[in-house]
Amino acid sequence: MAPSMNTLMASANPCPSPQIPPIRFDLEDLPDPNFRIKDAPEQRGRAERALHAYWAQAANMTKADQEIYIQLLKNCSFVVQMDAIDDPREHLLYKDLATNPSWPKYVMLKAIYGPEILSQKLMVELEIDLEPIFGSLDIKDLTSTYLQGHAAKRKREEESETEDNEEIPSRIVKKQSPEIMPSEQTPVTTTQTQHSRSSAQNIATPTLSPTASPSSSRAARRITMGEALSNQNALLKRRCDALEASVADLQRKVDASHMNVIVLLTTILERVGQLDEGIGAIRRELGL
Numbered sequence: 001m002a003p004s005m006n007t008l009m010a011s012a013n014p015c016p017s018p019q020i021p022p023i024r025f026d027l028e029d030l031p032d033p034n035f036r037i038k039d040a041p042e043q044r045g046r047a048e049r050a051l052h053a054y055w056a057q058a059a060n061m062t063k064a065d066q067e068i069y070i071q072l073l074k075n076c077s078f079v080v081q082m083d084a085i086d087d088p089r090e091h092l093l094y095k096d097l098a099t100n101p102s103w104p105k106y107v108m109l110k111a112i113y114g115p116e117i118l119s120q121k122l123m124v125e126l127e128i129d130l131e132p133i134f135g136s137l138d139i140k141d142l143t144s145t146y147l148q149g150h151a152a153k154r155k156r157e158e159e160s161e162t163e164d165n166e167e168i169p170s171r172i173v174k175k176q177s178p179e180i181m182p183s184e185q186t187p188v189t190t191t192q193t194q195h196s197r198s199s200a201q202n203i204a205t206p207t208l209s210p211t212a213s214p215s216s217s218r219a220a221r222r223i224t225m226g227e228a229l230s231n232q233n234a235l236l237k238r239r240c241d242a243l244e245a246s247v248a249d250l251q252r253k254v255d256a257s258h259m260n261v262i263v264l265l266t267t268i269l270e271r272v273g274q275l276d277e278g279i280g281a282i283r284r285e286l287g288l
Contacts, residue, residue, distance in 0.1 A: 011103040013134040015060045021149025022058030023066045027051060031076055043079055046112040050078040052143075053111035059145035061103065069104035078112045088113050088122050098126060101133055110139060 030047050054069050061069065072078075077093060084090035093109040110118065131137050 010101045010133045011062060011065050013060065013103060013136045013138070014140075015062060015065070015103075018059055018061055019063035019066055020059060020145070022061070022146055023063070023070060024150055025051070025054060025070050025073065029073075031074060046078045046080060047073075047076075049111045050108050053107050053139075055143045055146045056141045057103075057107050057139060059142040059149065060140065065102065065104050068102060069108065072104060072108055078108060080112060086117065088117060089126075094123075094126065097130065101130055103134060106130060106134070106137070107139060 027048070030051060050073060054066075054073065058066055058069070072093075080091060084094075088094050088109065091109065093105050097105050097109065127137055
């Protein structure tokens, strides 16, 4: 009889609330297992199959399951030791699934073993226990959803970067120091006047608090505005240069088309002239 399972980590298949777009994990993010295994090419192939399985199923996982799968990749859980090459039951993922089932572990285990191994009914007993936990053991390929999610996210990031670049001058202007406005005059009472005179007499050495100079504030404002205008002019210059390059390219294409037409017309005229000469020679021979 199979050991009892702790189903706290298990997830339903299909996942009712997947994390979209999924957490990204690419081929270059895989750890290099060469330092810990002997048959590196075979293990590298298993690592790539495990990664492709993540791409196929990430859109069917919660954020927590995606993090679990990525951690399995980082821990090189796809590595198959010698005693587990022909028997998945000896693999650590299999043993862990028997007690703490989770969808990421099952997906990776199915990925690193080929069908010729799994078809030997070595996992039948485990899968009988896993199917009611997950709801289904069908692993669908949702790679397109994974790629589309990241493509849409990248497009939004690029649009945001473009908007940020265009708004830099306006943000610089907003951050500039405000102009110093004349202070409002407040009425002074007799009591306040007497108190001020008394305080002035008690102070031996008055301390002057520094205040911002209106002229320096206006100078800083002019410098900030100059930087903003300089950035805006640089952006406009780049766009003008790109437009001029496009116009020049279009002009070259038009000139090339005109040249082709001229060459064609010249060829036609030459052929017509040759035909006229031929017709004239025939008429002379016939005495016409």
